[in-house]
Structure formats: structure tokens, C-alpha cells
Amino acid sequence: MSLVTFLQIDLPAFLTALFATLVCALTGNFLILRREALLGDALSHAVLPGIVVGFLISGTRAALPMILGATGAAVLAAVLVHFVRRYGRVEPGAALGVVFTVMFALGVVMLEQGAAHRVDLDPDCVLYGQLETVIWLAASGPSSLLDPAALAQLPRELVTLAGTFVVLSGLAAWFWKEIQISTFDPELAGALGIPAGLVRFGVTLAAAIATVVSFEAVGSIMVVAMLVCPAATARLVANRYGGQLATTLALAAIAAVLGYASAGFGPALLGAPIALNAAGMIAVVAGVLLGAAALFSPRHGYLRRQAAAT
Amino acid sequence: MSFLDTEIFARLFEVLALRAGYNANTVIAGTAVLGAAAGTVGTFVFLRGRALISDALSHATLPGIVLAFLVGSALGLQTRSLPLLLAGATLSGLVGVLAMHALTRLPRITEDAAIGAVLGSFFGLGVVLLSYVQTLPVGGQAGLKTFLLGQAAAMARTEAIAIAALAAATIVLVVLFFKEFRLVAFDRDFAAGMGWPVSRIDLGMAALGVAVTVIGLQTVGLVLIVALLVVPPVAARFWSNDVKVVASLAAIFGALSAYLGAAASYAFASMPTGAAIVLAAGAFVIFSLLFAPRRGVLGVALATLRFRLDLLRVRWLAAIHTDPARSAVSGALLRTYLRISGLIDRAGHPTAAARRLAPEAARNLELWIAALARRPEAVPPGARFGVDPAEAVLPRDLVAEIGGRTP
Numbered sequence: 259m260s261l262v263t264f265l266q267i268d269l270p271a272f273l274t275a276l277f278a279t280l281v282c283a284l285t286g287n288f289l290i291l292r293r294e295a296l297l298g299d300a301l302s303h304a305v306l307p308g309i310v311v312g313f314l315i316s317g318t319r320a321a322l323p324m325i326l327g328a329t330g331a332a333v334l335a336a337v338l339v340h341f342v343r344r345y346g347r348v349e350p351g352a353a354l355g356v357v358f359t360v361m362f363a364l365g366v367v368m369l370e371q372g373a374a375h376r377v378d379l380d381p382d383c384v385l386y387g388q389l390e391t392v393i394w395l396a397a398s399g400p401s402s403l404l405d406p407a408a409l410a411q412l413p414r415e416l417v418t419l420a421g422t423f424v425v426l427s428g429l430a431a432w433f434w435k436e437i438q439i440s441t442f443d444p445e446l447a448g449a450l451g452i453p454a455g456l457v458r459f460g461v462t463l464a465a466a467i468a469t470v471v472s473f474e475a476v477g478s479i480m481v482v483a484m485l486v487c488p489a490a491t492a493r494l495v496a497n498r499y500g501g502q503l504a505t506t507l508a509l510a511a512i513a514a515v516l517g518y519a520s521a522g523f524g525p526a527l528l529g530a531p532i533a534l535n536a537a538g539m540i541a542v543v544a545g546v547l548l549g550a551a552a553l554f555s556p557r558h559g560y561l562r563r564q565a566a567a568t
Numbered sequence: 569m570s571f572l573d574t575e576i577f578a579r580l581f582e583v584l585a586l587r588a589g590y591n592a593n594t595v596i597a598g599t600a601v602l603g604a605a606a607g608t609v610g611t612f613v614f615l616r617g618r619a620l621i622s623d624a625l626s627h628a629t630l631p632g633i634v635l636a637f638l639v640g641s642a643l644g645l646q647t648r649s650l651p652l653l654l655a656g657a658t659l660s661g662l663v664g665v666l667a668m669h670a671l672t673r674l675p676r677i678t679e680d681a682a683i684g685a686v687l688g689s690f691f692g693l694g695v696v697l698l699s700y701v702q703t704l705p706v707g708g709q710a711g712l713k714t715f716l717l718g719q720a721a722a723m724a725r726t727e728a729i730a731i732a733a734l735a736a737a738t739i740v741l742v743v744l745f746f747k748e749f750r751l752v753a754f755d756r757d758f759a760a761g762m763g764w765p766v767s768r769i770d771l772g773m774a775a776l777g778v779a780v781t782v783i784g785l786q787t788v789g790l791v792l793i794v795a796l797l798v799v800p801p802v803a804a805r806f807w808s809n810d811v812k813v814v815a816s817l818a819a820i821f822g823a824l825s826a827y828l829g830a831a832a833s834y835a836f837a838s839m840p841t842g843a844a845i846v847l848a849a850g851a852f853v854i855f856s857l858l859f860a861p862r863r864g865v866l867g868v869a870l871a872t873l874r875f876r877l878d879l880l881r882v883r884w885l886a887a888i889h890t891d892p893a894r895s896a897v898s899g900a901l902l903r904t905y906l907r908i909s910g911l912i913d914r915a916g917h918p919t920a921a922a923r924r925l926a927p928e929a930a931r932n933l934e935l936w937i938a939a940l941a942r943r944p945e946a947v948p949p950g951a952r953f954g955v956d957p958a959e960a961v962l963p964r965d966l967v968a969e970i971g972g973r974t975p
Contacts, residue, residue: 296620296680299687342853345863346805348614355619356802359795360850366717366843370836381840385716385791386695479627479791480695483688486681493676521696532703538695545689548671558675 265397268522270413271389275536276514277419278472279484279544283510284426285468286485287503288461290493291441296354297462298485302469302478303358304335306365306384309470313379314372321418321471328470329463335361362478387477387537392416415474422471426464430503437461438499476537487544488513494551494558509547517543580835584828591725596830598728598735599720599787603796603826603845605735606780607818608742610797611804611811613777615753616770620680621665623794624687626781628664630694630790632656633715634701641706648708650727653715654782657790661778664690718789718842720830727786734783738776739819749773750811787830789842796822796842799849806860825849877905878955885911885929888918932958938970 289298308331309324316323335357342353369381382388396402396411403409430437440447440454447454469481476484492505517540525532553560583592613622636656640649664686671682701709714722723731742749751759752769760766777797784793804817829845836844861867880902888895895918897903906912911922918926935958939947943966947953951961959972967973 290678290681293678293680295678295684299620299680299684341857341865342802345857345865345868346802347863348802348805349617351617352614352619352798352802355623355794356799356850356853359623359792360799360846360853363792363795363843363846363850366840367847370839370843381717386699477695480688480692482684483692486684486688490671490677490681490685493681494674525700530703532700535695535699538692538699541689541692542696545685545692548685548689549667552671552674552677560670560674 262397262399265399265402266394269397270394270416271392271536272514272518272522274392274413274416274419274475275389275518275540276511277416277423278475279488279510279514279540280507281419281423281426281468282472282481282484283488283506284423284430284503285461285465287489287492287506288430288437288441289465289485290489291499291502292458292461294462295486295490296351298465298469299482300335300354300358301332301462301466302473302481302485303362305331305466305470305473306362306478307331307368308334309473310365310368310372310379314368319379319414319474321414321422325467325470328466331361332462332466383474384478386535387473387475387480389475389536390533392475418471419475422467426468429460429464433457433460442499476540480537480541483541483544484510484513487541487548491544491548491551494548494555497557510544513540513544513547517541580832583831583834592721592834594725595720595723595728596827596834598723598732599830599841599845600823600827601732602735602780602784602787603800603822603824604819605738605822606784606793606796606826607800607804607820607822608739608815609776609780610822611801611815611818612742612749612753612773613797614801614805615811616773618774618777619794619798620683621668622777622781622797624668624683624690625661625665625778626785626790626793627687628690629657629661629782629785630691630715631697632658632660632663633785633790634694634697634712635660637701637709637712638697641704641708648711650730650786654785657715657785658778658782660690661781714789715785716789716791717840718785718787718792718833718845720787720833720841723786731783731787735780738779741776742815745769745772746812746815753811787826787841788845789840792842792846795846795849796826799846799853800825803849803852803856806856806863821849821852825852875952875955877902879953881906881909881911882929882933882954885922885926886933888922889926889930892923935959935962935967935970935972939966942966942969 286298289295305328308327308329310327311330312323312325312327313319315327338357339350339353342348342356343350346353366381366384369379369384372379392413392415394411394413396408398408436447436452436457439450440452440457444454465485468485469478472481472484488506488509491509492502496502496505518536520543521534521536521539525534551559556562583596613619633653633656636653637648639656640652645652668682668686671677671685672679698712701712711722748764748769751764752766752773756766759769780797781793784796788796800818800821801814803821804814807817808814825845825848828848830841832844833839833841856864858865859867880899884897884902884906895916897906897912897916903912903916911919911925913919933954936954939958939962940953946963946966948961948963959967
């Protein structure tokens with residue numbers, strides 16, 4: 259593999275995967291601490307029809323129309339869940355399950371029908387992600403990394419994801435105290451005049467945006483692994499609130515690096531010159547890390563608890 | 569191709585009318601039986617709150633399906649063998665459920681986090697294995713993709729018959745054990761006290777859920793099969809509180825959704841069957857949410873309006889009882905209502921019937937006011953203040969307390 263193909267193909271795809279994983283892990287961290295992991299699962303499915311509508315109206319895969327459509331779909335999903343719960347008197351889990359599967363089905367059907375006109379977005383992208391289409395053709399050598407003209411041609415997905423990560427990290431740092439207090443002590447938040455409802459809405463909106471901007475890279479379903487696994491692993495190994503977030507992001511980066519590397523280069527090392535699905539591999543590594551923490555975590559792992567029991 | 573293409577609609581009606589050929593008809597009928605089974609079994613998945621666990625289980629079947637395919641081609645099978653693939657699916661689905669249980673037992677890991685982690689990671693593993701299989705020089709790997717979103721048209725006639733037979737068997741089992749399932753779903757402690765093998769019955773219910781999930785994989789697809797289990801019962805729930813009625817309605821909704829969805833996937837090329845079926849099932853939910861007589865949005869709104877008008881009628885009757893000269897009715901809606909009820913004449917004056925009913929209405933209203941002043945918590949939920957006969961609706965001791973007649 260030459261340096262140019264690395265710059266053109268592997269580097270942008272890897273960075274896209276890395277930022278997708280980081281964006282999801284960042285928002286997933288707050289969802290897990292609020293015990294709302296399910297919301298990530300539901301959102302990632304329910305926003306699909308909105309994404310498709312945004313795409314069909316704008317005709318491009320630009321982030322903004324898709325985010326607007328997805329936000330609309332998320333609001334519609336919330337209203338539907340409310341109605342099904344209130345009138346059908348069913349438990350929240352079932353109401354959520356009904357609404358997000360039906361909306362996902364609607365999205366898939368719309369994709370199939372829309373795909374006939376504009377073959378740019380299809381169910382395969384939703385299921386497997388499309389990391390392999392993220393390429394940086396303007397790269398001609400290491401100097402391109404400093405060349406503004408070449409950098410301006412960086413793939414749209416990568417720029418969107420990196421930008422989203424920077425913005426969401428900034429917001430998380432800016433409202434650090436507010437999020438922390440309203441997560442762990444809503445009553446104290448009320449007493450301090452922190453609008454806990456607004457913070458909650460912000461966290462949910464951030465999670466919705468994270469699923470929308472990463473779905474092209476990793477698909478609608480593997481997003482759930484990126485949202486949940488690093489944060490849940492960090493719950494098993496970290497203790498302080500700040501340590502929890504740092505550990506989550508570190509684990510996400512490890513999963514992205516190991517996953518991308520083993521998908522792209524692992525088979526070649528074993529003598530088979532093929533590439534496996536990198537998004538899937540990252541989800542697997544994230545799951546393996548969680549499994550390892552479940553077994554070996556010094557504080558909460560199974561082995562530790564067995565040793566403590568004997 | 570678009571939805572507005574008349575040719576496509578003509579084709580859809582042809583398929584719906586079962587005129588699309590022997591093979592298609594068998595597959596569509598078999599899918600309808602599967603839908604009925606999913607609705608029946610799904611009622612208990614839903615009542616036991618297992619919707620999301622089933623979702624994780626179905627996503628976790630993907631690595632097993634692909635591994636079974638690899639095993640099959642290593643053994644030299646030329647075409648994919650459905651029983652082998654479904655055995656692999658069951659095995660890896662169960663491994664996923666075990667992993668989930670193990671994670672949930674840890675401190676700090678909530679059940680929904682465990683569900684999300686297993687669902688995403690196992691699905692990821694399946695996608696990795698799929699991407700590996702696609703590089704292999706063996707036949708049949710294209711068919712594996714139909715397990716994701718379902719493709720009824722990819723099914724052979726014999727497969728459709730086998731699926732229908734298995735689905736019918738699960739329906740028979742639910743009917744046979746209906747009493748046991750209902751009691752365990754609603755009142756475990758009571759069932760245990762009666763000496764029933766509660767955990768074995770519960771396990772049986774879960775096993776039937778797994779069975780329907782697995783036999784539905786190829787038709788509906790693993791991404792959306794859980795919806796076929798849960799959406800029809802939720803739609804049915806709007807119409808009744810009786811489990812027997814809910815399960816029967818869910819079976820009907822499930823069968824109709826499966827029939828419509830399978831037919832649509834024949835009519836529109838490349839329409840994933842699972843998505844079409846689930847969308848049809850979703851339409852039943854929306855319809856029930858709006859139009860179910862007692863729980864639906866319209867039904868509830870009408871009942872509220874009716875109650876408001878009835879209460880105004882009672883207040884008016886009480887007013888003309890205390891002061892026969894005061895008979896003016898304010899509000900056009902109330903005036904129309906009283907006119908239809910025969911309580912006022914065309915000129916707006918109380919009729920003889922109104923004069924006859926007024927004393928009792930006034931007395932009833934006084935009883936209600938007294939009851940609410942004494943013990944509002946004793947008023948049974950759903951009783952309509954001032955409108956329902958207080959002596960029949962309120963508890964006997966409260967009626968005695970407020971000076972009503974007790975039977």
C-alpha cells in the first residue's frame with residue numbers, strides 16, 4: 259500500500275469512523291448516566307424517515323436538511339409514543355418499541371421507493387454504513403495535509419463529523435456543571451435554578467444529532483453499539499464523573515483504531531487480501547471491550563467478585 | 569417506479585386477489601399464517617414486557633446465520649440449507665440473551681444498556697461476517713441479505729408451507745395453554761400459590777416467542793421481526809381489556825398485515841417484505857389509536873363532550889326544579905342537545921318530560937355534591953359526576969352516609 263492510497267482511502271475513512279465513534283460515545287455517555295440508553299436505540303431507528311425526507315427534498319446528503327428532517331421525525335416519534343402510552347395504556351418500553359420499529363419500516367419503504375429516482379441513498383447504507391465511499395481524491399502526498407486547496411476537498415462526512423464533535427464537546431464543557439447536577443440531583447438543580455428539563459432536552463437533541471451525522475458512516479443499527487458500549491464499559495472501570503467521560507472517549511478511540519485496523523489490515527496479515535466491514539468491526543471491538551470489563555474490571559468485574567466471595 | 573403509477577396498483581390488486589400464480593399465493597398465505605402466530609404469541613411477549621429483549625435476540629441471530637452458512641459451505645452443501653441457518657440463528661440469539669443477562673447482573677449496568685450493547689455488537693459481528701462471506705467464491709451468499717429486511721419472494725413454496733405449519737403449531741400451543749399463560753402473565757404469585765410450575769410456564773412462553781422469531785426471520789427479516797410480535801397486540805389492546813379478545817384481534821391484525829405486506833413486496837419489485845408488513849401493522853395501530861370506540865382519541869373526545877353536555881343538562885334540570893320560572897338555556901350546542909333529548913320544545917320551554925325528570929335529577933346532583941364533599945376518594949374511577957345515578961354507582965356505606973336510599 260502506497261502512502262498516496264493511504265491518504266486517499268484509509269486515512270479519511272479511518273478518521274470518519276473515529277469521529278463517528280467519538281460523537282456517539284460522547285452523547286452516549288450522558289444517556290447512560292441518565293439511564294436512558296434505550297432512547298439512543300429508539301432515536302437511531304425513529305429518525306430514519308426524517309433523514310430520508312430531508313434527503314429527498316434537498317437532493318443531497320448535506321447534513322442540515324437531514325438533521326432538520328430527523329429532528330422532525332424525533333418529535334413525531336415522541337408525540338406518537340405519548341399518545342400510544344396515554345390512550346393504549348401500554349408500558350413505555352412497548353410503546354417505544356412499536357413507534358420506533360414502525361417508523362424505521364416507514365423509512366426503509368421510503369428509501370426503496372426514493373432509490374428508484376436518486377440512487378444515492380439506499381437500505382444497504384442504513385444497515386452496513388458506507389465508510390468505503392469516504393475518499394479524499396485531492397490527496398497527492400504528505401504535503402496535501404498542509405495544502406489548503408487539498409484540505410478544502412476533504413470528504414463532507416469527515417468534516418461534518420469532526421465539526422459536530424468539536425461543537426458537542428464545547429457544549430458539554432460549557433454546560434458541564436449544569437448537566438452533572440441535573441443528572442445526579444434533579445432537586446438540587448431545581449433549587450439552583452438550573453432548568454433540568456431543558457438540559458434533558460439538550461442531551462436528547464445531541465444524541466439525535468449524533469445518530470444522524472454518524473448513520474452514513476456506521477449505519478442505523480451499529481450506532482447503538484457506539485452509543486452504549488464505551489459508556490457502559492466506562493461505568494465498570496471508572497469512578498468519578500469526569501473520569502467516566504474521559505474513559506468513555508478513550509475506549510471509543512481504542513475501539514475505532516483496533517476495529518478499523520483489524521478490518522482493513524487483519525485479513526491481509528492472515529494471508530487473505532480482503533477488507534472486512536470496518537463499522538461492524540468497531541462495534542465488535544466495542545462489545546469485546548465491554549465483555550472484558552465485565553470479566554476483569556478491578557472493582558465490578560465477575561472475576562473480582564468471585565475472588566471477593568471466596 | 570412510483571406509488572402513483574397505476575400499473576403498479578393494478579399489479580398490487582392482482583396480487584392481493586391471489587391471482588399472481590400458485591407459488592406467490594402459497595407464500596402469501598404462509599406469511600399470513602406466520603402473522604397470525606406472531607400476533608398470538610406476541611400478545612404474551614407484550615404482556616410479559618419482553619419486547620425489547622426480543623429485539624436484542626433477533627438482532628443477535630445475524631452472526632449465527634452467517635456462521636451456519638459458512639459451516640454449510642465448508643460441508644460442501646451447494647445451496648443454503650434453511651434448517652441449518654435457522655439452527656445457527658437460534659443458537660447465536662440465545663448466546664446474545666445470555667450475554668445480556670450476564671451484563672444486567674453487574675452493578676451499574678441497566679437492562680436497556682445491556683440490550684443496546686448486545687444488539688449493536690452482535691449485529692456488528694454479523695455484518696463483519698457478511699462482508700467476509702461476500703468475498704468467497706461460493707454460491708447462495710446473496711440470499712443471506714434477505715434475512716436482514718426479509719424477502720417473501722425469495723422463499724420456495726416448500727419453505728413457505730413449512731413455515732406456515734410451524735406457525736400454526738405455535739398457535740395451537742398458545743390455545744392449549746391459554747389459561748396457564750394468562751395467569752402467569754397477570755398474576756405470577758397467585759399462580760405459584762396454586763402450585764403451578766410458574767417458571768416452566770414462563771420459559772415455555774419465552775420459547776414460543778423465540779420460535780416465532782426464528783421462523784419469521786426469512787420472511788420479515790431480523791431487523792423488524794420484533795415489530796410483528798409486538799405491534800399487532802398493541803393495536804389490539806386499544807379495543808379490549810380481555811386477553812382472549814386481545815390475542816384474537818392481534819392474530820387477525822397480524823395476519824392481515826402479513827398478507828398486505830407480502831402482497832406489496834410481490835407487487836413492488838425490491839420492496840423489503842418486513843418493512844411493508846410492519847408498516848401495515850403500524851397502520852392498524854394508528855387506526856386503533858384514532859377510532860377504537862372506548863380508548864381511541866375520537867371515542868375519548870366524544871365521551872368527554874357527551875359528559876359535559878349531560879352535566880349541563882342535569883344542572884339545567886336542577887335549576888328548573890328549584891325555580892320553575894327559570895327555563896332559559898344558554899349555548900346553542902346545549903339547546904340542540906336538549907331539543908334532541910325532548911326536554912325543550914321548539915320555543916325553548918321545558919317539556920312535560922323535563923318537568924317530570926327534574927326532581928330526580930336535582931336530588932341526584934345533591935347526593936353527588938354531598939358525596940364529593942364527604943369522601944371524594946371513595947368515588948369509583950370512571951363514575952360520571954352528577955350524571956350517573958349516585959345510589960347505584962357509589963359504595964353502599966357512602967350512600968348511607970349522605971342520606972341516599974340503599975337497596
